[in-house]
Amino acid sequence: MLSCREATELMSQEQDRPLTLRERVGLRLHVLICAACTNYRQQMSVLRAACRRFGSGGTP
Amino acid sequence: MDPDRQTELNALRPDLLRFARLQLRDASAAEDAVQETLLAALQGSHRFENRSSYKTWLISILRHKIIDIIRSQNREITASSLADDEDGDDGLTETLFERGGHWQRDAAPARWADPDASFEQRQFWAVFEACLDHLPAKTARVFMMREFLGFDTDEICKETGISTSNCWVVLHRARMGLRTCLETKWFVGAGSPGC
Numbered sequence: 001m002l003s004c005r006e007a008t009e010l011m012s013q014e015q016d017r018p019l020t021l022r023e024r025v026g027l028r029l030h031v032l033i034c035a036a037c038t039n040y041r042q043q044m045s046v047l048r049a050a051c052r053r054f055g056s057g058g059t060p
Numbered sequence: 061m062d063p064d065r066q067t068e069l070n071a072l073r074p075d076l077l078r079f080a081r082l083q084l085r086d087a088s089a090a091e092d093a094v095q096e097t098l099l100a101a102l103q104g105s106h107r108f109e110n111r112s113s114y115k116t117w118l119i120s121i122l123r124h125k126i127i128d129i130i131r132s133q134n135r136e137i138t139a140s141s142l143a144d145d146e147d148g149d150d151g152l153t154e155t156l157f158e159r160g161g162h163w164q165r166d167a168a169p170a171r172w173a174d175p176d177a178s179f180e181q182r183q184f185w186a187v188f189e190a191c192l193d194h195l196p197a198k199t200a201r202v203f204m205m206r207e208f209l210g211f212d213t214d215e216i217c218k219e220t221g222i223s224t225s226n227c228w229v230v231l232h233r234a235r236m237g238l239r240t241c242l243e244t245k246w247f248v249g250a251g252s253p254g255c
Contacts, residue, residue, distance in 0.1 A: 003161025005153065012232035016206070016213050036168035043239045046175040048207070050188060055208030057079075057119030058112070059185045 002030045007038045011044050069098060073171035076122055078151070082189060083126050083204045085197045087134070093125040100125075126142050127209050130221060138140060152236060169239070172247040195234055202227065203234035 002010070007030045010023055019027065031038045051057060076097060080090035100121050155208040156167040163169070178184040192200060202220065213217070213227045222230070 003157075004163050005157045005161035008236065009228075012235050013228050015235075016228060016231060036163045039169040039171045040239070043169055043172055043243070044235060046167055047235060047239055047242075048076055049175070050179065051207035053179060054185065054188065055123070055210075057075075057116040057121075060180055060182050 002026050004030075004034060004037055007031070007034070009042055011037070011041050015044060015048060065102075068114055069101065071097070072118060075115065076118060078189065079119065079144065080122060080126060082192050083201065083208065084129060085200070089129055093122060093129055096125050097122040123209055128206065130209070146181075152233070153251070156236070156240070167221065170243060170247065178246065187242065187246045191238050194241055195237050197228055199234045199237070202230045203238075206231055 007027060010019060010027050013019065031041060050059070073094065076094045077090055080093045081087060084090045084093065097118060101118055154192075156164055158164055192204075195203065202216055202222075203221070205216050206213070213224055213231075216227050217224050218224070220227075
């Protein structure tokens with residue numbers, strides 16, 4: 001079972017490389033039972049969206 | 061020169077300069093990048109309907125200028141100075157996680173409500189910039205190469221001389237730092253969900 005700390009590492013890396021099957025399954029199991037890491041994953045995608053917007057000059 | 065165009069350029073200049081400074085962390089290099097961008101923009105004959113598409117166009121020119129500068133700088137600095145940031149974790153992970161690797165009780169991430177609404181607020185972007193600026197310089201550089209300049213991790217390794225796994229560590233640290241900052245300074249939210 002992944003710890004939250006390990007899960008956050010994978011949630012960062014999934015933004016940069018395809019995770020292995022084992023990593024994907026491990027992460028899926030972890031977020032199923034961990035609300036905090038589910039939120040962390042949402043934050044990673046918000047961060048990515050914010051960066052897209054900022055990096056393309058689309059900020060108000 | 062079209063006086064309207066000049067007014068527009070003057071109005072957007074501070075935005076461009078902030079964007080360049082965040083990534084280069086060097087006022088004079090940022091100034092150079094912006095100067096070159098403005099020069100290129102004045103030589104271009106594009107027409108724009110509105111300021112936002114004009115800004116988008118300028119930022120895309122500026123991104124290329126920043127990439128050029130980073131490429132030339134990276135040949136000089138790189139790996140050694142990146143290693144300096146290595147310890148520059150600010151002990152963040154110790155603050156956030158218990159020894160067993162679970163979130164500290166008061167550090168568990170909250171759900172960020174309605175981020176799209178935040179994206180429409182200038183104040184959010186001021187906080188976003190402040191949080192980026194708060195990251196250690198080299199960590200920020202790798203992160204911005206990845207997220208703003210569109211490098212993949214292989215290219216970052218090649219440009220900066222760090223290993224792939226080190227690159228992932230640096231990116232993870234950057235994201236952790238940024239989300240922690242944004243959560244505290246902006247999305248201050250509804251208690252911790254626990255794990």
